[in-house]
Amino acid sequence: MVLFLFVPSVMGAHTFDTKATTSQTSWSRSNPYTLSYTAGAGSTVMVLGIATAGTTARTGGAPTYNGIAFTQIESSVSSGSEGRIEMWYLLNPPTGSAYTVSVPNTNARTMNYMVSTYISSTGISAFDVSASKSAIAANPSQSVTTTKNGDVVIDALFDGHNDVPTANTHILLYSSDDGSYSNNGQYHLQPTAGAITLGWTVPSDDYALITAAFKEVSPMNITSHGNNYTNNNTLSITVNQSTVVSFNLTSNISINSNTTSISSGVTPLSNSSPGGTTFFANFSFPEYGTKYVNLSVTNTTGGSDYRNWTVTVNDVTPPSQVTNLTNITIPTHDSINLGWDAGTDNAGGSGIKDYLIDVMNNSINWAAYERPTINATGIAAGYKNDSYWYTFRNNIPVNCSLCHSTLGTREFAIGNFWLKFNSTYLYAFAHVADNDTDAGDDYIKFGFDPLKDGGSAPQTDDRLYKLYENGTMITYSGNGSGWDINASLTNISAVEGAGSNGLRFEMAIPLSEIGAPVNGSSVNFIFESECKNGSDFQTRSTFFPATGDDDIPSTWTLLTYRNSTQWDNIGTSTVNEYSVNNLLSNFRYGFSVRARDNVSIVGNRSASFFGQTADREGYNITGFVTSSGTPLSGAHLSVGEYVVSTIADGSYTLSDLANGTYTINVNATEMEGNSTGITISGADQVLNFSLNDTVAPSVASNTNNAYFANNTPITLSAAITDMGSGVKNATVNIS
Structure with a gap:
């Protein structure tokens, strides 16, 4: 029969490292009394036992190792008549090199000491329990009850007998005898926690004995961490400004204290108290940028552990609205210098990067109000401050003072028209020149190509609205080759021009007549102003676009219906002023400025500023x-x-x-x-x-087929036309 004996292994225990003593045969009065000692790699506790002759305690303070002070266990114990014993320890001593143990001895006591080191499997040792005693007796011994598996138990004995002990219960370190008394030490590696007795065999005499145990300690280890923002264990999070985040830690052992480190711009709010195995701390992040939060927790014996979070704080708040936009110098004929009050970013934000300068664009914008009464003489309140004017060069100045009182009597060498739409109508307004007193000769035209199919002639979807200054309105539909008057179109609210040398026209066109446009749709468009029969007998036809022809839709321009005021960005500035150059003279422009911060968030648009370039000497x-x-x-x-x-x-x-x-x-x-x-x-x-005439004349009709007698006169006729240089003469062929 074979017997198998299983000896349970103990996981986690101290091991012996090394030892040293001053002398086993002689004692010394040196001050300090030193010893060279090399602690092995990984040593976690060093124990020092000092025996002194006589009952007077050694003076000079704590011993040191490489300048690091030991911690005393119990007090110096007197044997009663012949000597004393001391025990000291040092956790995590310097290792790997020879360093000096130094025992102060300012009162020159006769002494002897021994040193030993031990290694914890966890990497951390801590004091567990101790006991001391003195008596006059044989065979001194002492018990302690350890609290952790894997303790190392050590004793230090001063004995007054003149011979060293003859036996000891556990592993001997040293016994040093100078012939009168002895210094002794032994250790035991205890697998299982509980009571343990260390004893000596020696005849009766006075003695002093200290016994101490050191336990293994699990190192402080954060087993989990998280935050209530992402609800996971990521150490890099991104939040918006002013977000409050709670960070938490859980440790394997009790948290005795904590330390919080944060970068500037982070506001601590509250945190839990030490004592358990969990810890949390709350912070607010009011400032933009990359921030750090470090939580460190400590166990008195188990050391420390920490977690460090990187927090990217987004600036999500726009800069404030730019205010007081105006012209800071008198406009020239081709430039306007804009200035405004410097913008501000939100507190803790990324700061103002620059400003976006915008000008009103060419679009048909949404009308924020109804125009219940179409009246060209009452446009100041209805249109002036809530409109975008399409402006074009004109031959004769337009007196706008009747509509825009703030502009006085100044005349502009331009004409204007205005378009907006709502869910029912497209409102059209024009402000153009007049050069005579005739009340019915001048007119305007608005043309629409809803399908944007262009062509060299008006198509069937095309519409044209012609309004004379006397209020007569004619509407047309395309027929594929030209225009037909279309009486079925609703001639609604046509109002004649009014004012001397500043005719104003207004109409409201049902959207159903021009393709029922909606937001985002677009249309090809033309505007014409016809000013006839001036004192110089000139007829002035002004078009928008300038090269457009109301009979050729392919020459019209594209406009988009938008349900908000639209702007084009024309530049940026890092300072609070900007010069807009290369403008038309006598031209009215609408400007707005927006502040942009360093993360490209753009603030609200400033109030519009309408600036007018100056007349130029031409x-x-x-x-x-x-x-x-x-x-x-x-x-x-x-x-x-x-x-x-x-x-x-x-x-x-x-x-x-x-x-x-x-x-x-x-x-x-x-x-x-x-x-x-x-x-x-x-x-x-x-x-x-x-110019060269490139087209030959055409004979429109020739119906002269006649029979005649000799010498009888007849008359021949034909209609010959030439749209270019005209007809000079005609050649008649007779056969």
Whole structure:
């Protein structure tokens, strides 16, 4: 039969490292009394036993190892008549090199001491229990009751007998005898906690005995951590400004104390008290940026552990609204200098990065109110401050003082029109020039191509609204080759122009007539202002777009219906001013500014500022347009969006042009177009054009088929037309 003996292993226990003593045969009065000692790697506790002769206690203070003071166990114990015993310990002594144990001895007591070191399997040792006694007796012994498995139990014995003990119950460290008394020590590695007795075999005499045990301690270890924002164990979180977050830790052993470290811009609020195995702390994050929160917890014997969170704090609050936007200098003919009060970011925010400068764009915007009464004479309250005006160059100044009292009597060399829509109507308003006293000759046109299918002629979806200054309104529908008057369209609320040299027109067009547009949809569009029969007998046709033709939808421009005021960004500035350049003279612009912070959050738009560029001292370009020497009437000359037409004698005038270089484009029906550059430098210029006729005349009718006798006269007739240079003569062929 084979017997198997199972010896249970003890997980986690101290082990012996090494030991040293001053001498086993002699004692010394040295001050200090030193000893070189090397603690092995991983040593967690060093124990020192000091025996002194005589009953007077040693003086000079605590012993040290490499300058680090030991901690005393019990008090110095006197044997009664011959000597004393002391026991000291040092946790986590320096290891790996020879360092000095130094025992002060200022009163020159005769002494002997021994040192030993031990290693905890957990990496941490701590004092557990101790006991001391003195008596005159044989075979001294002492019991202690340990509290943890794996303790190391050590004793230190001063004995007055002149021989060393003959036996000991556990592992001997040293017995040192100078012939009169002895210093002795032994240790035991106790697997299981409980009572343990260490004893000696020695004849009766006086003695002093100290016994101490050291336990293994689990190191402080944070077993879990988290926060109530992400509800997980991530150590990097992102929050918005002013968010309150609670961070928590759970430890394997009791938390005796805690330390909190935070970066600037983090506000501590509250935390739990030490004592249990959990800890939490609450913080607020009022400032933008990357912040840190460090929670460290400590056990008196088990050391410390910590967690460090990185917290990215988002700035989600826009900067404040920019205020007091205005022009800071007198506008020039081509620039307006804007200025405003510096914006501010929210407290703790990322700070103002720059400002966005916007100008009102070309769109058909949502009308925030109904226009119940269509009345061109009452537009000041209805339109002036809540509108965007499409402006275009005109030949004759427009007196806007009747509508915009703040502008006085100043005249503008521009015309204006205005568009807005709601769920029912598109409101259209125009403010244009007049050059005579005739009440019924001038008119405006608004054209719409809902399907945006363009073409060289109006299509069936196209609509045109023509309003004369006397209030007569005619509506048209496209037929694929031209316009038909369409009486079925609702001629609603057409109002004639009013005011001297400043005609105003207004109409409300049902959306159902122009394709039922909705927010986000778009339309091709044209506007025309026709000013007839002036004192100089010129007819002025002004278009938007400048090169548009109301009979050719492919030349119209695109406008988008939007249910909010729309703006185009024209620049940025890091300071609170901005110069807007390259503007048209005598032109009204709407501006707004928004502050942007360093995380690109943009604040609310400032109140709009409407600025007007100044008049400019301009010069005229005059001349004639001919074809083969014949004056051309109705030829169009354009400089950018500035368009004029020749009169009957072929003459034209481009007026009020500033110094600079211009390209003048010329075109006329059935003529080859032409263009040339010209420079104005402080004086008027003359420039003539000759266009080539590219289309032959056409015979519209020829019905002369006749029989006649010899020498009998007959009359031949035919309708011959030429839209270009005209018909000079005709050739008659007889066969």
